Amino acid sequence: MNRKRIWIGVTGAVMAAIAIAVAILYEPAIAPVAPPAPDSFDAQLKRDGARVVALGDCVVCHTAKDGRPFAGGLPLVTPFGTIYATNITPDPQTGIGAWSEAAFARAVRHGISRDDHLLYPAFPYVHFTRMSDHDIAAAYAYLMSREPVHAIAPANRLIFPLNFRPPVAFWNLLFLRPGPREADASHDARWNRGKLLVDGLGHCASCHSPLNAIGAEKAGHAFDGGIVDGWEAPPLNALDGAARPWTQAQLVTYLRTGRASEHGAAAGPMLPVTRDLATVPREDVEAIATYVLSLQKGAPRAVEPVASRAASPAAQRGAVLFNASCAQCHGTGSPMQTIGERPTLAFSTAVNAGTPRNAIQMILNGIAWHGEDAANYMPAFSGVYDDRQIADLVAWVRGAWSTKPAWPDAEPLVARLRKENSAR
Structure with a gap:
């Protein structure tokens, strides 16, 4: 009662x-x-x-x-x-x-x-x-x-x-706190322009922040990372903790082209964002990069990448699949790296992430062909490999290219993401 x-x-x-x-x-x-x-x-x-x-x-x-x-x-x-x-x-x-x-x-x-x-x-x-x-x-x-x-x-x-x-x-x-915000006099015009774009029109925190129980951005955790359409939107305040800390030039290039040296290519929900940013004046993107880089928390940098480490049985199975389907583009000495100057997977945000979510999504979905911009193309393997095989692949990639701890078995996450993707 x-x-x-x-x-x-x-x-x-x-x-x-x-x-x-x-x-x-x-x-x-x-x-x-x-x-x-x-x-x-x-x-x-x-x-x-x-x-x-x-x-x-x-x-x-x-x-x-x-x-x-x-x-x-x-x-x-x-x-x-x-x-x-x-x-x-x-x-x-x-x-x-x-x-x-x-x-x-x-x-x-x-x-x-x-x-x-x-x-x-x-x-x-x-x-x-x-x-x-x-x-x-x-x-x-x-x-x-x-x-x-x-x-x-x-x-x-x-x-x-x-x-x-x-x-x-x-x-x-x-x-909701309606209305424009005043400029911060302690910073220069480019920083203020970047803050206006990132916090306002660009609404970057909407994707790159965790949400609370009723769907608002969690207070005190702006830019700590979030989940969008099944992809992880990585924390924007930890770019200095990447295997290769982001520079202003690299971030500008990434936002305008969808790829950056020593970091990799945009995919998932971020890819169309970079295609939009390619159409705006460079000074807008430079302002965005300036503000984003000012948000860094001084995250510890990852250990320098090493060659392959001892692999689990799952990773050993994944190595066979990698050599069959991936090595021609991502293997050491592949033309994409030696001629195309693409970064090694050791610097990839997805490979060094805390979870295998984005690595799985990249393998499942790839990057669709986009007119003449073939450099960002990657075939999708959702119809080629089953859940166990994709889990083996990510186990191999993590063990071979990242110095961070191994991910737990990814097969349940692969199955869930595949189901969610098909529902969209």
Whole structure:
């Protein structure tokens, strides 16, 4: 009986808190407008908007696999269910064509849609709120100048009670701090520009930070690393602890090309980010790199890589598979290294990580062919090797190229990741 009363009391308190939050944050719907003509916007403003949208990676999240750009439909898998990205083309029925600039700005800064419903924080408005008025206006001009696409996103599939939006108001009270931030006078202009991009428009902490029990970035752990789409987003504050500490030049090159000497190539969710950053001015990426490198915690550096160490039976089996399928690109003295100047696996972030997650994902998924950019290509082996064989491969790679402790048996993780990947 007492337990029942406690449960009723807690439920009542939560519902009261949500009601108060909704009352505090409620804003009425904003009237629809006729879609503005693309030529009604200043040409320079639209060019600025292309830069803003690329820095914000908008097309990455708002484009489904094989879908039209910005037309939505991409599934975003969260611990609470699946959210489908919305259509942000200027289609007036299914996109944002009927949105005024004021409605667009409110969504970006406060997470409230034109018709007054609360947006889920999978849309990173907690970071976008720091954008300047000019950047918001520029993004609006650019998006309203895209081709309208009539596309309805699938219905979200979230657990109760998060399939109702009012609880988001309470979440916003806890974690949303709206409005731009002032520059830090103790740092130079490039550092401040980098902080604005990393903490705001680029929303890097959304992926590279662990989340708490209700899906917000864990306080005090910004940039400590996270999990995105089954991949590990490595900690951005430990780049000095890599087998080869990252330099400014290497980080800029990586962010602009998707690969860096002595570190490797981007894959998974990070790869399309680098393709967006390749389109923005170099000074933006240099500012991002400057700020990220200022976050370092002084992590201990890994021991210098050594040649092969004693291998377990699993790793010995993996060696046979490696020589059959991988050595021609990744083996010592392979043309990719001697001619293509690609780094040894000893410097790979995935190989030196605390878990085999990214090494497994690389083997399962590879890196898809991308036009003329063949240098970043890697075939996928999900249909070639079974779970046990992939686990053996990662055991061999870890033992042969990393000086860090062996990973535990990876076969259960391979099976889980394969299942999760097929569901996306």
